[in-house]
Amino acid sequence: MTFEILDKDLAGRIGRLITKAGVIETPALFPVINPIKQVLPLGEIKNVGFNQVITNAYLLKRHYGDLVKDIGIHRFLNWDGPIMTDSGAYQLLMYGKVDVSPSEILRYEVDIGTDIGVILDIPTQWGRPKDVVFLEIEETLRRARSALTKLKLWDPEHRMLIVGPVQGGDKFDILSYSASKMGELNFDIYAVGSPTTLLEEYDFSTVIRMVATVKARLPPGKPIHLFGAGHPLILPFAVAMGVDLFDSASYALYARDDRIILRDRTVRLSELRVDRIPCNCPVCRRYSVKELMSMSKPERERLIALHNLHVLWEELQEIRARIREGTLWEYLEEKAGGDARVKSALLALRKGLKALLNVIPDESGRVRAMHITSMESLGRPEVVRHVERLFNNYEPPRGCVAIVLPGEYLDRPYARDFLISWLLNELSARNLLSKVHVVINNPVLGPIPYEISEIYPLSQHEYPQPIPRYLRSYSLYLLRRYLDVLVRRGFTDLIIITIGDYESRIKSIIDRLGPLKSSVILRASSKDELYSLMTWVINVVENIKC
Numbered sequence: 001m002t003f004e005i006l007d008k009d010l011a012g013r014i015g016r017l018i019t020k021a022g023v024i025e026t027p028a029l030f031p032v033i034n035p036i037k038q039v040l041p042l043g044e045i046k047n048v049g050f051n052q053v054i055t056n057a058y059l060l061k062r063h064y065g066d067l068v069k070d071i072g073i074h075r076f077l078n079w080d081g082p083i084m085t086d087s088g089a090y091q092l093l094m095y096g097k098v099d100v101s102p103s104e105i106l107r108y109e110v111d112i113g114t115d116i117g118v119i120l121d122i123p124t125q126w127g128r129p130k131d132v133v134f135l136e137i138e139e140t141l142r143r144a145r146s147a148l149t150k151l152k153l154w155d156p157e158h159r160m161l162i163v164g165p166v167q168g169g170d171k172f173d174i175l176s177y178s179a180s181k182m183g184e185l186n187f188d189i190y191a192v193g194s195p196t197t198l199l200e201e202y203d204f205s206t207v208i209r210m211v212a213t214v215k216a217r218l219p220p221g222k223p224i225h226l227f228g229a230g231h232p233l234i235l236p237f238a239v240a241m242g243v244d245l246f247d248s249a250s251y252a253l254y255a256r257d258d259r260i261i262l263r264d265r266t267v268r269l270s271e272l273r274v275d276r277i278p279c280n281c282p283v284c285r286r287y288s289v290k291e292l293m294s295m296s297k298p299e300r301e302r303l304i305a306l307h308n309l310h311v312l313w314e315e316l317q318e319i320r321a322r323i324r325e326g327t328l329w330e331y332l333e334e335k336a337g338g339d340a341r342v343k344s345a346l347l348a349l350r351k352g353l354k355a356l357l358n359v360i361p362d363e364s365g366r367v368r369a370m371h372i373t374s375m376e377s378l379g380r381p382e383v384v385r386h387v388e389r390l391f392n393n394y395e396p397p398r399g400c401v402a403i404v405l406p407g408e409y410l411d412r413p414y415a416r417d418f419l420i421s422w423l424l425n426e427l428s429a430r431n432l433l434s435k436v437h438v439v440i441n442n443p444v445l446g447p448i449p450y451e452i453s454e455i456y457p458l459s460q461h462e463y464p465q466p467i468p469r470y471l472r473s474y475s476l477y478l479l480r481r482y483l484d485v486l487v488r489r490g491f492t493d494l495i496i497i498t499i500g501d502y503e504s505r506i507k508s509i510i511d512r513l514g515p516l517k518s519s520v521i522l523r524a525s526s527k528d529e530l531y532s533l534m535t536w537v538i539n540v541v542e543n544i545k546c
Contacts, residue, residue, distance in 0.1 A: 212352025
């Protein structure tokens with residue numbers, strides 16, 4: 001198996017998964033093909049842009065048996081791209097049993113020429129007791145080990161990629177155990193199982209927590225599949241959390257009920273109060289809402305399914321573009337802006353990404369500015385990584401006087417700001433530089449030591465004006481933490497220049513610090529006033545004895 005990663009943003013990846021039937025460009029979605037009754041011809045699926053599909057090996061075996069073995073699955077479906085087959089686990093979840101053994105269905109997947117096969121695992125049913133779920137996990141792991149052993153005999157050239165499903169549902173301790181144990185086995189692809197119920201209820205935050213739990217415990221170089229996820233609201237969040245592959249029958253299931261998938265919602269055709277669906281796909285360009293409503297049920301179902309697939313394809317293209325641009329986080333914030341359930345997914349993503357900083361690319365080489373627009377923006381990996389490095393890795397210089405300047409009145413990059421350059425030159429000329437530590441109090445990122453101010457994103461970011469109070473509060477919280485570090489390191493004198501009505505909050509911060517020889521709080525109401533204070537500040541520093 002070859003999985004080549006071409007680009008990254010957050011934990012999301014653009015990659016190439018090589019199968020014996022061709023290359024899959026990730027992130028990718030496998031439209032589900034019903035081998036008994038397929039609403040949309042496969043040729044139309046191909047024309048939308050999808051080069052890969054998934055179908056059910058259990059249903060193929062049950063209804064067509066050796067016919068598919070004799071002619072091969074690609075000829076049977078008349079499909080020349082990669083084909084993935086599920087093994088009947090969904091039927092096991094829905095009906096409680098399947099009349100096939102794990103070994104039988106695995107051998108059948110090999111014999112029909114599947115490109116990507118899935119072992120017959122035991123999906124986690126919601127509401128099942130933990131002790132039962134744990135026993136089912138152990139059985140799935142036993143089947144996984146057995147499958148890998150048998151494939152060495154049945155598929156010695158390793159032509160079929162094999163998927164190891166991770167089960168456990170929202171029993172997160174069991175899910176974590178399952179992921180760790182499955183990750184020890186050499187599967188080509190790992191999958192997160194059993195999210196269907198959550199997705200139907202739009203419980204996206206729990207799905208993201210599941211993905212985060214699994215992703216943190218699997219080999220980072222292997223692709224991750226999320227079963228059953230096929231809506232534009234969840235796709236970018238799952239990709240950002242590290243999912244590479246999806247499958248879904250949503251395009252057809254929604255069409256059966258006249259439900260229209262849009263990029264930001266789902267609506268019933270009968271509920272639309274416009275002449276045309278707000279979409280630019282071929283279906284929506286050609287047919288009005290009234291024309292679709294007047295069609296026969298089968299024709300309307302086919303066209304809505306085709307529309308739904310176009311929307312899913314467009315969403316994947318948008319996600320890929322965002323990864324290449326490095327703007328995936330901005331896209332997630334846009335998605336979360338109008339839906340509380342999606343906002344919950346973003347909050348879950350913030351927490352999950354923090355545990356994945358080791359696999360998220362360092363953005364220090366980016367030239368694009370980072371945009372901080374909300375409290376959620378402070379969960380960006382760039383911000384989290386900066387805060388962790390500031391308090392865990394960075395060692396402030398020795399000295400006794402800290403000068404804190406208001407970032408609002410300084411030009412970025414701070415290292416090239418005229419006032420800071422002048423201040424440092426004057427301090428150096430008077431042999432005062434060794435006892436001074438200059439800190440910029442950024443209104444959203446908090447304290448930025450001058451020495452590291454050119455590191456991304458400390459000078460390469462934008463924030464809204466006027467600055468929201470919640471962002472200011474976060475920056476003051478970080479300033480308090482950093483000043484506490486300086487006092488414990490031996491700094492005895494503080495000179496803090498602030499703006500606006502924040503003097504009382506700065507004073508409250510100083511009152512909570514350890515013993516100081518002196519502290520001065522000055523207020524500057526403009527950039528010119530800040531300049532006029534600098535000579536006075538230098539004179540004060542000159543009179544301080546370290």
